[in-house]
Every structure is written in structure tokens, then in C-alpha cells.
Amino acid sequence: MDSLQQRSSTVQEPPGAVPAYRPTPPPAWQPRTDPGPLLPDAEPLRVLGTDAVADADPALLLRLYAELIRGRRYNTQATALTKQGRLAVYPSTTGQEACEVAAALALEERDWLFPSYRDTLAAVARGLDPVQALTLLRGDWHTGYDPREHRIAPLCTPLATQLPHAVGLAHAARLKGDDVVALAMVGDGGTSEGDFHEALNFAAVWQAPVVFFVQNNGFAISVPLAKQTAAPSLAHKAVGYGMPGRLVDGNDAVAVHQVLTEAVARARRGGGPTLVEAITYRIDAHTNADDATRYRAAGEVETWRAHDPILILERELTERGLLDEDGRRAAAEAAETMAAELRERMNADPVLDPMELFSHVYAEQTTQLREQAAQLRAELEAEGEA
Amino acid sequence: MTTATTGPTAAKAAKAAGAAGKPKPATMAQALQRAMRDAMAEDPTVHVMGEDVGTLGGVFRVTDGLAKEFGEDRCTDTPLAEAGILGAAVGMAMYGLRPVVEMQFDAFAYPAFEQLISHVAKMRNRTRGAMPMPIVIRVPYGGGIGGVEHHSDSSEAYYMATPGLHVVTPATVEDAYGLLRAAIASDDPVVFLEPKRLYWSKSDWSPEAPAPVEPIGKAVVRRRGTGATLITYGPSVPVCLEAAEAAQAEGWDLEVVDLRSLVPFDDETVCASVRRTGRAVVVHESTGFAGPGAEIAARVMERCFHHLEAPVLRVAGFDIPYPPPMLERHHLPGVDRVLDAVARLQWEAQS
Ligand SMILES: Cc1ncc(C[n+]2csc(CCOP(=O)(O)OP(=O)(O)O)c2C)c(N)n1
Numbered sequence: 001m002d003s004l005q006q007r008s009s010t011v012q013e014p015p016g017a018v019p020a021y022r023p024t025p026p027p028a029w030q031p032r033t034d035p036g037p038l039l040p041d042a043e044p045l046r047v048l049g050t051d052a053v054a055d056a057d058p059a060l061l062l063r064l065y066a067e068l069i070r071g072r073r074y075n076t077q078a079t080a081l082t083k084q085g086r087l088a089v090y091p092s093t094t095g096q097e098a099c100e101v102a103a104a105l106a107l108e109e110r111d112w113l114f115p116s117y118r119d120t121l122a123a124v125a126r127g128l129d130p131v132q133a134l135t136l137l138r139g140d141w142h143t144g145y146d147p148r149e150h151r152i153a154p155l156c157t158p159l160a161t162q163l164p165h166a167v168g169l170a171h172a173a174r175l176k177g178d179d180v181v182a183l184a185m186v187g188d189g190g191t192s193e194g195d196f197h198e199a200l201n202f203a204a205v206w207q208a209p210v211v212f213f214v215q216n217n218g219f220a221i222s223v224p225l226a227k228q229t230a231a232p233s234l235a236h237k238a239v240g241y242g243m244p245g246r247l248v249d250g251n252d253a254v255a256v257h258q259v260l261t262e263a264v265a266r267a268r269r270g271g272g273p274t275l276v277e278a279i280t281y282r283i284d285a286h287t288n289a290d291d292a293t294r295y296r297a298a299g300e301v302e303t304w305r306a307h308d309p310i311l312i313l314e315r316e317l318t319e320r321g322l323l324d325e326d327g328r329r330a331a332a333e334a335a336e337t338m339a340a341e342l343r344e345r346m347n348a349d350p351v352l353d354p355m356e357l358f359s360h361v362y363a364e365q366t367t368q369l370r371e372q373a374a375q376l377r378a379e380l381e382a383e384g385e386a
Numbered sequence: 387m388t389t390a391t392t393g394p395t396a397a398k399a400a401k402a403a404g405a406a407g408k409p410k411p412a413t414m415a416q417a418l419q420r421a422m423r424d425a426m427a428e429d430p431t432v433h434v435m436g437e438d439v440g441t442l443g444g445v446f447r448v449t450d451g452l453a454k455e456f457g458e459d460r461c462t463d464t465p466l467a468e469a470g471i472l473g474a475a476v477g478m479a480m481y482g483l484r485p486v487v488e489m490q491f492d493a494f495a496y497p498a499f500e501q502l503i504s505h506v507a508k509m510r511n512r513t514r515g516a517m518p519m520p521i522v523i524r525v526p527y528g529g530g531i532g533g534v535e536h537h538s539d540s541s542e543a544y545y546m547a548t549p550g551l552h553v554v555t556p557a558t559v560e561d562a563y564g565l566l567r568a569a570i571a572s573d574d575p576v577v578f579l580e581p582k583r584l585y586w587s588k589s590d591w592s593p594e595a596p597a598p599v600e601p602i603g604k605a606v607v608r609r610r611g612t613g614a615t616l617i618t619y620g621p622s623v624p625v626c627l628e629a630a631e632a633a634q635a636e637g638w639d640l641e642v643v644d645l646r647s648l649v650p651f652d653d654e655t656v657c658a659s660v661r662r663t664g665r666a667v668v669v670h671e672s673t674g675f676a677g678p679g680a681e682i683a684a685r686v687m688e689r690c691f692h693h694l695e696a697p698v699l700r701v702a703g704f705d706i707p708y709p710p711p712m713l714e715r716h717h718l719p720g721v722d723r724v725l726d727a728v729a730r731l732q733w734e735a736q737s
Contacts, residue, residue: 141514142508142511142512142513143512143513143514143516146513146516146517147480147513147516147517148480148516148517149516153480154509154512154513154517158500158504158505161473161500161501161504161505163473164469164470164472164473164474164476164477164501165473165474165476165477165480165505166477167470167473167474167477168473168474168475168476168477168478168479168480168481168485169477169478169480169481170477171474171477171478172477172478172480172481172482172483173481175459175483176481176482182477194469194497195469195470195473195500195501197467198465198467198469198470198473199470199473201465201467201470202464202465202467202470202474205465356514359514359515360510360511360513360514360515361510361511361549361550362510362550362552362574362650363510363518363572363573363574366603366649366650366651367650367651367653367654368650368651368653
């Protein structure tokens with residue numbers, strides 16, 4: 001200690017020494033504007049069961065109800081089709097129907113939906129033919145519809161990669177002067193991907209009319225949210241990009257519809273992108289190929305069943321006298337008709353033309369592909385003769 | 387430089403240049419830039435985007451002046467994120483634009499591979515033809531400029547292995563213009579590989595002269611010969627031409643085929659040449675193992691076996707990560723290595 005002091009005291013201050021460093025802001029630094037307005041509320045927005053529900057339009061409530069019933073039936077029917085071998089796989093959205101349906105209803109016809117592989121129901125609720133929506137999962141073709149005709153991008157399997165597409169499309173539309181909005185859907189696991197980050201950053205820098213909609217259903221296959229992120233919420237991530245983050249109860253169809261409709265309207269009037277996180281729960285396993293009992297307790301599922309999106313909306317409608325036994329039966333019957341038709345059409349064997357394998361690789365077939373097409377044609381002819 | 391395209395204005399400009407003496411030689415970088423400018427002037431849906439392409443005009447100045455002339459909405463400095471750039475281009479193409487994307491250097495295109503392979507290359511196919519992807523991905527590639535690590539990769543084999551992509555690489559100033567125009571006009575995605583060590587190569591081709599658009603998928607015979615065919619592309623074309631000149635002293639008369647397009651592959655031109663000469667060497671600077679030459683040699687062998695006097699040989703870069711600049715001359719196939727291979731073609735068998 002002594003020697004240290006001694007040594008330091010022997011250090012000579014040079015004449016005209018620079019004054020000691022005092023922290024000041026670096027020259028080019030400008031404090032950012034208050035990020036407060038970008039932060040999500042601490043609690044997810046709820047409308048059902050609160051005073052706010054009094055303002056909800058009864059027609060909208062009934063519409064959401066009918067769509068939820070149809071959506072639930074669609075989920076159970078598609079799951080049943082996997083058991084019959086008619087679908088290779090089906091990632092169910094049972095329990096998440098409010099998110100799917102509200103996503104579709106928040107958009108105008110000219111807007112675009114960018115769904116993930118899980119969001120067949122959103123595409124169907126937007127008006128896509130259920131059979132066309134299922135071709136990816138059935139295996140007869142990757143995308144069974146013309147995306148431009150329905151303004152629904154192909155159901156996207158690589159996680160989060162559809163998000164930059166939504167940004168690019170929205171940006172292009174704005175450059176053209178069209179007031180088109182893109183709504184891009186992603187799961188909680190998908191928010192860890194680099195494409196999620198790049199898409200949000202591009203959207204904010206370009207002020208692109210995009211709404212990012214995260215369905216936080218608790219798990220990415222088996223991995224819970226706590227192992228996916230250390231952020232306070234996924235909606236908080238918005239702040240870092242300079243866009244508002246919103247948290248909503250994903251099982252409250254009215255709240256989800258409200259938040260998404262506001263975000264879409266904001267984007268449409270040039271207000272830029274929004275990140276919306278819906279807190280929901282995946283009642284079924286990840287897909288029919290997954291064993292959910294390995295990573296979650298039955299009690300947890302039961303808690304969420306009590307907060308079922310249909311149950312809580314039905315309670316509201318019944319209390320208000322908007323829905324009675326007849327109304328419930330009518331909705332159920334309409335859903336049953338849809339399911340029966342879906343079953344019947346999916347039970348018919350699809351007719352496939354193997355020669356189409358070579359049709360859509362390039363605008364014009366290369367010599368190499370023409371040669372391979374000739375080879376396959378010869379094989380098919382030989383098969384026909386055998 | 388004027389903005390003259392082909393047509394009367396260009397003809398006038400060419401005449402003016404002629405009157406003032408020989409037109410100034412143009413570089414490959416200028417030809418590429420003019421290709422983009424002409425395409426942008428003709429078609430308002432063409433958008434150039436990437437890192438530093440706007441104000442700076444690109445690190446190689448290939449996009450110089452485009453932002454000034456067409457505005458930042460048409461030539462856009464994007465955030466620094468390759469997957470984001472290409473992913474956004476996918477969405478823009480979905481809405482009817484024709485994005486021309488610059489990847490700053492070969493090895494920095496890798497973050498965009500997911501978008502390239504899963505979406506750009508497959509979108510037409512996934513949507514049964516409903517959604518083409520008219521995107522050009524410009525990638526400065528290859529070595530020979532003393533670049534530091536990650537600035538000299540030859541990534542063509544990765545692109546070639548992906549169905550749905552066209553892979554094109556010019557070797558001359560004229561082709562740089564003609565092929566880039568064709569790439570931008572293509573309704574399919576084109577990975578446009580720019581041999582960066584040829585950016586400053588020159589040609590008497592005037593930047594104002596009328597310039598033809600070259601169809602994608604056609605190889606060209608750069609030098610006629612009878613003894614053996616050198617099959618090559620991009621940065622190795624000048625090497626092979628030089629080797630062919632040198633070979634004359636040995637009494638070897640070499641033909642040089644410049645592939646120009648790796649996908650689609652011009653079997654016809656290549657095989658016609660090999661059938662004439664009976665011998666072939668594939669020359670490229672990317673690695674040999676599972677490299678482009680493996681595919682090319684196999685194709686030639688399958689199609690020309692009975693015409694071959696010798697096995698098809700490959701002269702490629704070593705199977706090593708791209709070396710540090712002070713060693714790159716040992717890695718890159720030069721004239722001597724090409725001549726050694728030609729010597730190994732068992733000339734005595736000929737007579
Ligand atoms: C890039 C990529 N990596 C891995 C997978 C495999 N995979 C499919 S779904 C999934 C979990 C996704 O979880 P989340 O984003 O939360 O969506 P959810 O399935 O819950 O709707 C994984 C890992 C994939 N599809 N894409």
C-alpha cells in the first residue's frame with residue numbers, strides 16, 4: 001500500500017496537462033424521442049368481461065362467433081383427416097381461433113395476408129377454398145391457389161421468412177401509391193429468427209404499411225417461451241425498432257380484432273408498422289406427429305380450456321341476449337355443413353399430372369429439363385403399357 | 387456519359403464519339419451500370435437496392451449515379467441485412483416490381499441464402515407458375531484483387547445446385563451489358579456473378595454505342611482451335627485466352643469456350659466444340675471438389691465419350707478456403723497450370 005502510494009506520488013504531472021476527462025455526450029449523439037408511447041401496456045388488452053365490451057358492435061360479435069365456431073370445426077375436421085391419412089400433417093389452431101379469425105377480418109379485400117404453415121384457418125376465414133388451403137398439408141401441390149387472386153401469400157414453412165416478403169410487398173404498394181396493408185403472421189418461436197429482426201427493422205426504417213402479428217401460443221414445438229427469449233414480452237421487441245408494440249389477449253376475439261384493426265388503419269394512413277403480440281395457447285399438440293405430454297402438464301391445458309375463445313365470447317353474447325339455443329344450433333349446423341363438404345372433397349383422390357413437375361421451374365424449360373421430361377414421359381408410357 | 391440507349395440517340399452519340407476520334411474505352415463496371423440505367427429508364431418497375439448502392443454508388447461504383455438520376459425510391463440504400471434485402475425483394479416482386487439486388491461481396495451473400503433457396507428459387511414452382519420472381523441478384527465474386535478474407539469467394543457451385551435459379555457470369559465488357567439487360571428482363575431469378583477482377587477491364591466498346599442484349603443460356607466460342615477445348619467462364623476466360631496464345635508456340639491449337647451461363651448450361655455449344663477437338667479441359671478458379679468443373683466434365687463425358695481422345699481434365703482452385711491475398715496467386719489457376727493440363731492430354735495419342 002505504502003509503496004503504491006509512494007509510486008503514484010512520484011508520477012510527475014507534465015506541464016500543461018490536459019484536464020481530467022469528464023463524461024459528456026459524444027459529439028454526434030442526439031437523444032432519441034421518448035420510447036414510452038412505443039411500449040406495450042403491462043397487461044394484454046381485454047375487451048370481453050370488461051366495461052369496454054359495451055361499445056362493441058353486436059353484429060361484429062355475432063360475426064366473430066360464427067367464424068369461431070366454423071374455425072373450431074375446421075380444426076377438428078382437419079385433424080380427423082390426418083388420422084384417415086388424407087392429410088400428411090395438420091398444425092391445429094384449436095384454442096387460437098380468435099387470432100386466426102380476427103386476422104382475416106381485420107383486413108380489407110385489397111390487403112395481403114402472409115400466413116405461416118399454422119395459419120390455414122386465417123386463409124380460410126379470409127375466403128380461401130378450404131381444400132385449396134390444404135394442398136400443402138395434403139401433399140398434392142405446395143400452394144393450391146394463386147396468391148395474387150386471393151392476396152394470400154403461400155403458407156410459409158421456413159420460420160419467419162415470410163415477414164420480409166410482407167415488408168417488401170407493402171413497401172412496393174406504397175411506392176405505387178396504393179393504400180394496401182400487409183399483415184404478417186408468425187409464432188413465438190419464429191421471433192427468434194434473424195428474418196424476424198430484419199423484417200421489423202426494414203419495416204420501421206421504410207415506414208412500410210405492415211402489421212406483424214405474433215401468436216404467442218406458449219411453445220415452439222416443445223420449447224416454452226422462457227427458453228426462447230429473455231425479453232419482458234415479445235411486444236417489447238418493437239421498441240428497439242422504433243415501432244409501437246401492443247399486447248392483446250389472444251383468446252379475446254373482440255380485443256384481437258380491435259388491436260389488429262387499429263394497427264391496420266394506422267399503417268394505411270402512413271403511420272408505419274406495428275408489432276402485435278397475442279397471448280394465446282395451443283390446446284392440441286404441435287401437429288398430429290407430436291406428443292405434447294412430454295413437455296407440458298395436463299393441468300396447464302385445463303386452465304386454458306377455461307379461457308377458451310369460444311366460451312368467453314359465447315358467455316358475453318348469451319348475457320346480452322344476442323345468442324340463444326337456436327342461434328348456437330344454427331352456427332353449429334353451418335359449421336357441420338362446412339365440415340361435411342370438406343370431408344367429402346378431401347376424400348376424393350386428387351388427380352395429379354406428373355409432367356407438371358417440369359412445368360414451373362423456369363418460365364421456359366431448359367434443355368436439361370426437356371430431356372428429363374422426355375425421360376419421365378417414356379417411363380410413364382412404359383408403366384401404362386405394363 | 388449520356389443516357390442513350392440503343393436506337394437513334396445512341397447512334398447519334400456513337401457518331402459524335404466517332405467524330406471526336408476513337409471512343410473512350412469502357413470498363414466492365416461502366417457497362418454494368420449502363421445496363422441498369424437503360425433498364426430503369428425503359429421500365430419503371432426496375433428497382434436497384436442494396437448496401438451503399440445509392441449515395442456512394444456501390445463499393446465498386448457499379449450503381450454510380452443511379453440514385454441521383456432515378457431517385458432514392460428506385461435506387462435504395464437498404465439497412466445492412468442481406469436476408470432482409472432479398473426477402474424484401476421477394477415481396478416487391480410479388481407486387482409487380484423487378485428488383486435488382488446487389489450483394490456487396492460474394493461471402494456476404496450467405497446470410498441471404500435462406501431467402502434465395504427457399505423462396506426466390508422456388509416461388510414460381512410452389513405457386514404452380516402463378517408467382518414468378520423476376521429478381522436479379524448481382525454478386526461481385528472471385529479473387530485476384532488482393533481482398534481480405536471473405537472478399538474473394540467463388541460461390542457459383544452453391545447457386546448452380548439450386549433449381550429455379552439462372553446463374554450467369556460475363557467475361558467481357560460487351561457481355562456485361564448484354565447479359566445484365568437480359569437478366570433484368572428475365573421473368574426468372576438470375577444470380578448475376580460479376581468477376582470483380584474484371585471490373586476495370588476495358589473494351590473499345592463505346593458506352594454510348596448500341597449494345598445487343600445477349601440471350602441467357604448461350605455459350606460462345608471465344609477462340610477457334612482444333613486441338614483441344616478449354617471450357618471456362620468469368621474471370622478465367624482471359625486466363626484461357628492467354629494460355630491458348632501461349633500454347634501456339636507448342637503447336638497446340640486450342641479452342642476457348644466461354645460459358646457465360648452456368649444455368650441453363652449450353653450442352654450444345656460445349657459438346658459441338660469437344661466433338662471437333664476431341665479433348666477438353668475445364669478451367670475455373672472455384673474449388674474443384676464438387677465444383678462446377680465436376681458437373682461440366684461429367685456432362686461432356688456422358689455426351690461426347692466416343693469423340694474423346696483423352697479424359698476430360700479440370701484445372702480449378704485448390705480445395706481450400708480462399709487463401710490470404712499474399713498467397714492467392716498460388717491458388718488461382720494461371721496460364722501455366724492450364725498449359726500443364728493441356729500437356730497432360732496425351733498428345734502423342736493424336737496422329
Ligand atoms: C427455419 C426453420 N427452422 C425450424 C423449423 C422447424 N419447426 C417447424 S415449427 C417449429 C416451431 C415453431 O414455433 P412457433 O414459431 O412458436 O410457432 P407455432 O408452431 O407455435 O405456431 C419448428 C422449430 C422451421 N419450420 N423453420
